[in-house]
Amino acid sequence: MILQFANELSQNDIPKFRGAVIASLEEKNILYHNHIDNKFRYAYPLIQYKRIHQKAAIVCIGDGVKAIHELFASNNFFLKIGEKETELKMDYAKAYDNAIRICETEQFYRLRNWLPLNSKNYGKFQNTDNLVEKIQILERILIGNILSFLKGVGIHLEEQLELHITNITDQRSATYKKVKLMAFDIEFKTNLSLPQYIGIGKNASVGYGILTTITN
Numbered sequence: 001m002i003l004q005f006a007n008e009l010s011q012n013d014i015p016k017f018r019g020a021v022i023a024s025l026e027e028k029n030i031l032y033h034n035h036i037d038n039k040f041r042y043a044y045p046l047i048q049y050k051r052i053h054q055k056a057a058i059v060c061i062g063d064g065v066k067a068i069h070e071l072f073a074s075n076n077f078f079l080k081i082g083e084k085e086t087e088l089k090m091d092y093a094k095a096y097d098n099a100i101r102i103c104e105t106e107q108f109y110r111l112r113n114w115l116p117l118n119s120k121n122y123g124k125f126q127n128t129d130n131l132v133e134k135i136q137i138l139e140r141i142l143i144g145n146i147l148s149f150l151k152g153v154g155i156h157l158e159e160q161l162e163l164h165i166t167n168i169t170d171q172r173s174a175t176y177k178k179v180k181l182m183a184f185d186i187e188f189k190t191n192l193s194l195p196q197y198i199g200i201g202k203n204a205s206v207g208y209g210i211l212t213t214i215t216n
Contacts, residue, residue, distance in 0.1 A: 001060040001068065001096070002052075002197060006089040009056040011113075013081055014207040015176075017056055018049040020079035021071065031067040034205060044152020045205035052197060052210075055091065059197050062153050065095070098195040100150070102159040106189045108166075108214040114184045115174065115202040115209065116141040122182070135165050142188065145201040145209070163190040176203055187214060 046064030050057045060068045077088040170185035201209040
């Protein structure tokens, strides 16, 4: 389910938007914040806070669709995003029934603000001069990210997942929680059908690694 609000939101304010939504709830469902007893829940986030078309949005997946009803039940849409108090105004809410499966034809996707590199693979990536080898490193990481998503929603593939990055449209530095990271905008093709606007990779719950379909 995609909840699109009319409120404009900057990329830097997505974590503040997440915090404001969590603060507005009387019952702190774990799916909203991914923490258990002040420890991180190491599982794919089923409620994700995003910026879609420059506006605040929430994407809910699987059990997250059921949990999002708690936001409406609270009937509290006056949020404090950072230092700014605002009223969330719903633009639209739409539910999707997506068949995640291996396809006979190639599927084409765009991945925006993807954070593939951690401290371990960053050095290997930077020390690789060959562009083909760099893309192969990214492809292996992306396959791992997608398999983590599938595991998080309870899907196990019997068939082989095939994937190729076709274009790196942008590469830049990004800062999250005062940590500098390398963000990529890429295009890729795969034999797997995937839902629109899900998050792939690191910090998927706060607007990184947003997946969209490329149509002819």
